[in-house]
Amino acid sequence: MSDTSATSGIVPDTQHRGVIARLPQFPRDLAQLARFDRPIGWWLLFWPCAWGVWLAGAGWQFGLVAWLLVGSIAMRGAGCVYNDIVDAGLDRQVARTAARPVASGRISTKVAWVWLLALCLVGLVVLLQLRPLAQGVALASVALVAAYPFMKRITWWPQAWLGMVFTWGLLVGWTQLRADNLDALAAIYAGAALWVIGYDTIYALQDREDDALVGIRSSALRLGAQVKGGVALFYCGAAALWALGFWLYRGDWVALLALLPAFAHLAWQVATLDTNDPENPLERFRSNRWAGALVAAACFVVGNA
Numbered sequence: 001m002s003d004t005s006a007t008s009g010i011v012p013d014t015q016h017r018g019v020i021a022r023l024p025q026f027p028r029d030l031a032q033l034a035r036f037d038r039p040i041g042w043w044l045l046f047w048p049c050a051w052g053v054w055l056a057g058a059g060w061q062f063g064l065v066a067w068l069l070v071g072s073i074a075m076r077g078a079g080c081v082y083n084d085i086v087d088a089g090l091d092r093q094v095a096r097t098a099a100r101p102v103a104s105g106r107i108s109t110k111v112a113w114v115w116l117l118a119l120c121l122v123g124l125v126v127l128l129q130l131r132p133l134a135q136g137v138a139l140a141s142v143a144l145v146a147a148y149p150f151m152k153r154i155t156w157w158p159q160a161w162l163g164m165v166f167t168w169g170l171l172v173g174w175t176q177l178r179a180d181n182l183d184a185l186a187a188i189y190a191g192a193a194l195w196v197i198g199y200d201t202i203y204a205l206q207d208r209e210d211d212a213l214v215g216i217r218s219s220a221l222r223l224g225a226q227v228k229g230g231v232a233l234f235y236c237g238a239a240a241l242w243a244l245g246f247w248l249y250r251g252d253w254v255a256l257l258a259l260l261p262a263f264a265h266l267a268w269q270v271a272t273l274d275t276n277d278p279e280n281p282l283e284r285f286r287s288n289r290w291a292g293a294l295v296a297a298a299c300f301v302v303g304n305a
Contacts, residue, residue, distance in 0.1 A: 007215075029101040030115055033084060036227030040286045044199070045166055047071035047292030048192050052173025055188070055249065055299035059179070066278070068173060071126035078119035079145055079165075085112050086149040090216060094207055134176035141168040153215075156222035159200040163193030184248035192240030198234035198266075199288045201227060202273065205281040228273055235266040242295065246302055255305075258298035265291045 020028055020037045035041050051067040053061050084091065084102045091103035104207035107115075127135055144165045151158035170189050197219065204220035205227065223230040239259070246255050269287060273279040 012183055025106070029107050033081050033101045033107055033112060035080045035120060036073075036077065039291055040074040042069075042073045043289040044292060045076045045169060047289075048167045049169030050296045050301045051188065051192070052170040052175075052185075053177065054296060055303040056174055056177040057303040058177050059304060060300075064173075064176060067129045068169060071123055072169065074119050074122035074126065076124060078116050079148075081116040081119065083147075083149045085109055085116070094216075096207055105108060105241075122271075130172070130176050130196045133179060133279065134172050137173045137175045138168075144168070152217050154217075156217045157197075157219055158217065159197045159204070159219045160193070162200055163196035166196050167192035175232055181249055187241050187245035187248060191238040191245065194234045194241065195238040195266075195288075195291070198231045198238065199269075199285055199291075201231050201234070202269070202281050203285040205275055206278065227275055228270065230302050231273065232270045235270060239263050239266065250302055255302045258301045259295070262291055262294035262298060265294055276280045 020031060022033060031037055046069050049072060050065055052066055053068070055252075060221075084100055088100075088102045088109070091097035091100050097103060102109065102112050127138055130138065144161070148158070148161055148165055151161040155161075167189060170192055171185070174185055201219040201223065204218040205220070207216070208220050219230070220227055242259055242262075243256050246259065247253075249255075265287070269284045269291075272280075273284050
């Protein structure tokens with residue numbers, strides 16, 4: 001197989017290119033449609049789930065965390081399939097997304113809906129592992145998820161909507177184990193939403209020119225030349241709210257020290273962000289898997305100390 005045919009249909013920002021290229025075309029397209037080739041998305045969806053579990057103070061909870069990881073992979077995939085069905089027309093007009101399976105026509109809309117249903121069935125299996133309160137909280141996110149693809153058409157801040165959606169697992173993980181300290185939970189959830197706005201603004205830097213041409217709105221476009229300062233502001237807000245949440249939960253200044261590694265990582269992202277380098281924003285965006293892991297570690301320490 002030639003290099004050209006081996007990489008046919010692989011979108012430009014895929015990871016694990018060698019593994020994806022070895023798959024036959026149809027399963028390769030399904031994998032890319034669910035973004036299995038870009039695990040950063042499900043890491044970012046999963047980490048808030050782990051925050052909720054580990055801050056709740058019930059120990060490692062390996063079984064629950066494993067189920068939430070499976071659910072994050074499946075439901076992030078389902079969300080991406082749904083997004084690509086809704087956005088196929090727009091994706092064809094953006095260089096980075098034109099090769100996506102539905103936009104390019106390699107996967108039909110009918111097949112995409114079947115794949116979406118299959119992924120949702122995996123999510124259903126995970127949902128059934130939760131107690132009724134957590135099930136209700138999880139199901140309450142469906143309307144937010146369904147509305148998200150349309151936000152870029154009606155607001156300059158679709159990242160704010162994503163902030164609510166992509167951090168919902170925090171509420172699920174917490175309510176699976178407890179239903180108190182809701183003030184601390186609210187502060188941490190609000191901080192997580194600001195974190196998402198910050199990192200997704202970085203991600204949106206890749207598409208500014210194409211988005212402007214086809215009429216897609218984003219925080220990166222809205223902030224313009226002030227985008228680096230805007231990201232810094234969102235990250236500072238996230239740090240302040242996380243600190244507030246920890247204080248409301250423990251009331252111990254020492255507990256706040258657990259967040260310092262995460263704060264340092266976010267500061268590094270802002271300090272080294274180069275908005276004129278096409279590769280730099282994607283690298284800084286992907287580094288948020290480590291930011292999420294550092295906050296998870298802080299939650300475990302504070303919740304179980």
